[in-house]
Amino acid sequence: xxxxxxxxxxxxxxxxxxxxxxxxxxxxxxxxxxxxxxxxxxxxxxxxxxxxxxxxxxxxxxxxxxxxxxxxxxxxxxxxxxxxxxxxxxxxxxxxxxxxxxxxxxxxxxxxxxxxxxxxxxxxxxxxxxxxxxxxxxxxxxxxxxxxxxxxxxxxxxxxxxxxxxxxxxxxxxxxxxxxxxxxxxxxxxxxxxxxxxxxxxxxxxxxxxxxxxxxxxxxxxxxxxxxxxxxxxxxxxxxxxxxxxxxxxxxxxxxxxxxxxxxxxxxxxxxxxxxxxxxxxxxx
Numbered sequence: 434x435x436x437x438x439x440x441x442x443x444x445x446x447x448x449x450x451x452x453x454x455x456x457x458x459x460x461x462x463x464x465x466x467x468x469x470x471x472x473x474x475x476x477x478x479x480x481x482x483x484x485x486x487x488x489x490x491x492x493x494x495x496x497x498x499x500x501x502x503x504x505x506x507x508x509x510x511x512x513x514x515x516x517x518x519x520x521x522x523x524x525x526x527x528x529x530x531x532x533x534x535x536x537x538x539x540x541x542x543x544x545x546x547x548x549x550x551x552x553x554x555x556x557x558x559x560x561x562x563x564x565x566x567x568x569x570x571x572x573x574x575x576x577x578x579x580x581x582x583x584x585x586x587x588x589x590x591x592x593x594x595x596x597x598x599x600x601x602x603x604x605x606x607x608x609x610x611x612x613x614x615x616x617x618x619x620x621x622x623x624x625x626x627x628x629x630x631x632x633x634x635x636x637x638x639x640x641x642x643x644x645x646x647x648x649x650x651x652x653x654x655x656x657x658x659x660x661x662x663x664x665x666x667x668x669x670x671x672x673x674x675x676x677x678x679x680x681x682x683x684x685x686x687x688x689x690x691x692x693x694x695x696x697x698x699x700x701x702x703x704x705x706x707x708x709x710x711x712x713x714x715x716x717x718x
Contacts, residue, residue, distance in 0.1 A: 439571035441583040443521040444590055446571055451513040467519040468539045469497040470593065471505070472564050475514040478507035481656035483545025483624075484617035492561065494550040494597070498539050500673065501548070502665050504656040516564055524590055535594040544624070545617060550600060560596040563589060615642055616654040623663055627670050627689045631663050663689075664699050671696065671708075681708050 437448045445467075471480075472494045480487045480495050481504045487495065489505075497503055507513055525535060538547075550560075567589045574582025619640045623631060633647055636659065651659050667688040674684035685696035700708050 437571055439574070439577060439586060441577075441587055443523040443526070444587060445519040446567060446586065446590075447517045447519075448568055448571060449513075449515050449517075467499055467521050468536065469495075469499075469503075470518045470520065470597070471495045471497075472516050472561075473514075474516060474561075474564070475512045476507055478505060479656075480505050480548070481654065482548050484613065484620040484654045485545040485548070486654055486656075487549045489549075492551070494560065495548050496539055496550065496597070497548060498544075500669055501544050502655075502662065502669065506656060516568065518567070518590055518593065520590060520594075524587060525594075535591070535598050538594075538597055545620065550597060560593065560600060563593045563596055567593070613646075613650060613654050615640070615646055616651055619647070619651065619659075620655070620662070623666060627663075627667055628687060629689065631689070633659065665703060667696075668700060668703060671700075672712075675712055681712075 435450045439446045439448075473489045473491060475491055477491075478489045480489055482495075482497065482501055483503075487493075489495070495503075495505075507515075522536060567586060570582065570586045570589060574585070577583070619636060619642060622636070622640050633644070636642065636647060637644065647659050651662070655662055657665070667690060670688040671681070671684045671690075674687055675681060679687070681696075682693050685693050688696075690696035690699070697708065700711070704711055
């Protein structure tokens, strides 16, 4: 699948284009404390976020905090194109003095709610025009050491945040997306008790759910099994703790892994590289 990546000091842009849509693609990327904007430009799919399932069509935008566990699933066949922008809060350094709350769209909502924008009016069209602008810049500046190019992309990302802030099309009505309140409570319980023992039996007892709800219904609402969900939430928590200064060993145990070796095995399985390689990347960027 053709993919262009452009990275600056406080952002990363990934543009993926697949002309024949041969693959059903899933994304499970986590970048430190970065916020994420994913725009589906062509094709269809779904996004699972913390017990909610959003149906995606061309022009839809999903916004995410770093600790919101997400999974994207894209349909087979046809043209597929998406753009994902990873944003560090420091991307706003040129406009801090203006006091504009551009990151509030990420922060001021419960996990797994208000993640989707439907770009249906003039403001939505302006969002898509900024995405086209970013796409043009990253195609033009193939040399990512070019400071002018990096500044151009950063300013375009700020314009994107302004357009989203103004669009007012954030989907917060529960009727506009699939959300099972029981499964959302399970997700919330897991999030609050990551350091504790979390077995199927334990969740059934404390969340008052059936085995069926913890199986088929949980997978439908999250795109993964309960075990996969717990492991990935713990990996995210380890990342948060390490970036705050904790050692890998202490972070792994604090996040609920029963041993460092188990954490290491799961990290390799889900990230594809060692924890040292992963965190060295963030320390050097």
